[in-house]
Amino acid sequence: MAPVTALALHDLDPRTPVLVGVGEHAEFVGDPGYRALSPADLAGEAARAAVADATADGTAGATAGAFTARAGRALAGAIDVVACVRLFEDSGLAQPTPLGRSTNLPRSVAARVGARPTRAILEIGGGQSPQHLITEFAAEIAAGRTDAVLIAGAEALSSVRHWADAPADRRPRWQEMPAGDLEDRGPGLEDMTSRDKVAVGLVGAPAAYALFENARRARLGLSRADYARRMGELFAPFTEIAAGNPLAAASTKRTAAELSQVTPRNRLIADPYPRFLVARDTVNQGAASVLTSLGRARELGLPSRRYVFLAGHADAVEQDLLRRPDLASSPASMAALRLALEVAGITADELATIDLYSCFPIAVTNAADGLRLDYDDPRGLTVTGGLPYFGGAGNNYALHAVVQTAHRLRALRDAQDGTATPLPPYGLVTANGGIMSKYSVGVYTTAPTPWHPGRSARLQAEIRGWANAPTTTTPEGDCTIATYTVVPQPDGGRLGIVLAETYDGERFLARTSDDAATWALLATEQPVGAQVGVRFEDGVPVVFAP
Numbered sequence: 001m002a003p004v005t006a007l008a009l010h011d012l013d014p015r016t017p018v019l020v021g022v023g024e025h026a027e028f029v030g031d032p033g034y035r036a037l038s039p040a041d042l043a044g045e046a047a048r049a050a051v052a053d054a055t056a057d058g059t060a061g062a063t064a065g066a067f068t069a070r071a072g073r074a075l076a077g078a079i080d081v082v083a084c085v086r087l088f089e090d091s092g093l094a095q096p097t098p099l100g101r102s103t104n105l106p107r108s109v110a111a112r113v114g115a116r117p118t119r120a121i122l123e124i125g126g127g128q129s130p131q132h133l134i135t136e137f138a139a140e141i142a143a144g145r146t147d148a149v150l151i152a153g154a155e156a157l158s159s160v161r162h163w164a165d166a167p168a169d170r171r172p173r174w175q176e177m178p179a180g181d182l183e184d185r186g187p188g189l190e191d192m193t194s195r196d197k198v199a200v201g202l203v204g205a206p207a208a209y210a211l212f213e214n215a216r217r218a219r220l221g222l223s224r225a226d227y228a229r230r231m232g233e234l235f236a237p238f239t240e241i242a243a244g245n246p247l248a249a250a251s252t253k254r255t256a257a258e259l260s261q262v263t264p265r266n267r268l269i270a271d272p273y274p275r276f277l278v279a280r281d282t283v284n285q286g287a288a289s290v291l292t293s294l295g296r297a298r299e300l301g302l303p304s305r306r307y308v309f310l311a312g313h314a315d316a317v318e319q320d321l322l323r324r325p326d327l328a329s330s331p332a333s334m335a336a337l338r339l340a341l342e343v344a345g346i347t348a349d350e351l352a353t354i355d356l357y358s359c360f361p362i363a364v365t366n367a368a369d370g371l372r373l374d375y376d377d378p379r380g381l382t383v384t385g386g387l388p389y390f391g392g393a394g395n396n397y398a399l400h401a402v403v404q405t406a407h408r409l410r411a412l413r414d415a416q417d418g419t420a421t422p423l424p425p426y427g428l429v430t431a432n433g434g435i436m437s438k439y440s441v442g443v444y445t446t447a448p449t450p451w452h453p454g455r456s457a458r459l460q461a462e463i464r465g466w467a468n469a470p471t472t473t474t475p476e477g478d479c480t481i482a483t484y485t486v487v488p489q490p491d492g493g494r495l496g497i498v499l500a501e502t503y504d505g506e507r508f509l510a511r512t513s514d515d516a517a518t519w520a521l522l523a524t525e526q527p528v529g530a531q532v533g534v535r536f537e538d539g540v541p542v543v544f545a546p
Contacts, residue, residue, distance in 0.1 A: 124185040247400075
């Protein structure tokens with residue numbers, strides 16, 4: 001652990017950003033208390049919990065309750081920015097819900113806590129957005145441009161699915177049209193959708209991540225069975241954490257074999273992923289955090305025992321899928337991890353809690369490799385249970401990780417009260433968006449910590465200067481499979497997708513020919529490295545077994 005800090009709260013600049021409160025909420029279809037809450041409702045419940053968390057002073061009784069209520073109203077009134085994580089529906093990643101929606105989610109959430117912000121922001125899409133927003137507005141607070149910010153998000157896709165076929169007059173009505181300006185930053189799907197991806201059927205995250213996963217298996221030289229076992233072993237401990245989390249969408253503890261073996265219930269989503277190894281988006285979950293300046297927190301009388309500081313942070317954007325020299329890893333995210341720890345002034349060994357974004361196994365192994373962590377690190381690699389088991393609440397998962405990290409760090413700090421040499425606990429939260437292409441990292445601590453300006457712009461400039469692989473839109477001749485996946489189709493068919501290289505090393509995406517020889521090739525123990533031919537059908541590259 002890190003040495004004891006010499007700083008006290010009074011040593012810090014009043015503009016130092018501090019996380020004063022966190023909260024989350026979930027409900028489950030079929031539970032006695034199920035209310036069919038909308039995303040705005042879920043985010044609002046989480047926001048109310050965050051405000052209450054910020055004002056909880058640890059005492060009991062009517063006087064304490066009156067203080068909490070009064071302080072909560074004052075805190076809500078001080079919030080001048082509400083920034084919301086983008087819903088899947090607003091990202092183009094889910095069909096419009098028949099239940100209706102808020103046309104201004106930040107202002108719907110603000111109204112539920114009694115806030116009247118001057119700015120309402122709907123963040124760009126991607127799983128990186130919760131941590132990115134925290135980092136962005138911590139910097140805004142430090143610069144004196146704002147004083148109190150509410151960050152919130154939610155998804156209610158479980159309810160959407162439940163009510164989809166119900167008669168219209170029985171469905172809950174979620175439509176809201178709150179007044180006020182909205183700063184809409186856009187879906188941000190540029191890295192996930194492009195003409196060449198859509199042309200070959202590469203339109204979903206599972207297939208895209210499967211390309212990376214199969215490239216990694218090839219690099220490691222593992223058989224299909226051995227690699228599947230390793231993926232199961234990686235995620236089995238996540239199910240244990242989820243089983244102890246009352247807000248988890250899937251609370252069943254499972255073995256590595258249960259997770260990795262394809263069965264009728266654990267059907268294949270995209271080779272090599274069965275259902276139990278991919279993010280679960282059918283959830284009803286919301287999370288929120290409140291950031292203020294240290295000076296404003298003092299003015300509001302918020303209990304200092306609730307404070308959590310952002311000690312380190314970094315953001316990075318990876319190169320395009322086709323242009324990454326190493327298809328088995330994401331060096332940009334690894335660099336962001338190292339930079340965040342460097343800004344915090346600690347090493348990975350000094351982390352008390354770790355949450356690695358876990359939409360798919362490779363997102364975890366890539367980060368663990370970057371930090372040189374063992375996959376069975378005794379600290380664990382998740383604080384929530386992870387996206388497949390706690391739930392992948394759309395773009396908002398990382399905000400739940402921040403909530404749990406704050407709770408754990410406070411508890412670790414409290415457990416050291418009265419000890420001669422208390423050690424400040426640090427917690428890591430990683431947030432991943434797109435096709436392992438947008439990465440945000442936060443290092444948190446309860447120790448009074450000054451704001452450290454970011455160095456992400458410098459890192460991004462370095463990334464832009466990295467070598468990248470050449471590409472082509474007119475491949476011809478013999479080619480080599482660099483990676484691949486097979487995606488079962490709803491009609492019982494299958495879609496083969498290949499990232500291939502020409503003799504000159506130029507990359508391209510292709511779908512596979514629907515013939516027995518090509519399917520036999522993709523079913524071999526290791527298709528990566530195999531020679532294939534390429535032709536064009538309706539302008540789309542199609543590879544085939546020679």
